[in-house]
Amino acid sequence: MKETISVQDVLDRLNSLLALDRQVMERLFTIRFICNDAISQDPDTQVLQTQGGVKFGVVGLLNTLFGADDDGMGAIAAQYSPRCICNENHDVSGLSVNAECELCGGTVIVGNLVRFVRVAK
């Protein structure tokens, strides 16, 4: 058991889990829930603004462990391939997972999760 862990340790572990079972990791990391103002306004928390409300997911949770930088960005991001669909099955290829579908406002929920990366400054 580790008492301390770095951003790189988390990225390495996430990427190794992705290699072991891509499907479960993609499903796990596309789940988000509507959160309250206390969570959404926490300065170290990464949330997703959608038309349906502010949502909180696993990437946001992991980022709270390390806090936000001066620009309010977390350190960890899930990087997806350009082929993505929204929760209404529209092709939103080219948008990031943090984008909204231009046709329905839905959240980009499925992309081919390529890897977990450190957010570059």
Ligand SMILES: [Zn+2]
């Ligand atoms: Zn859509």
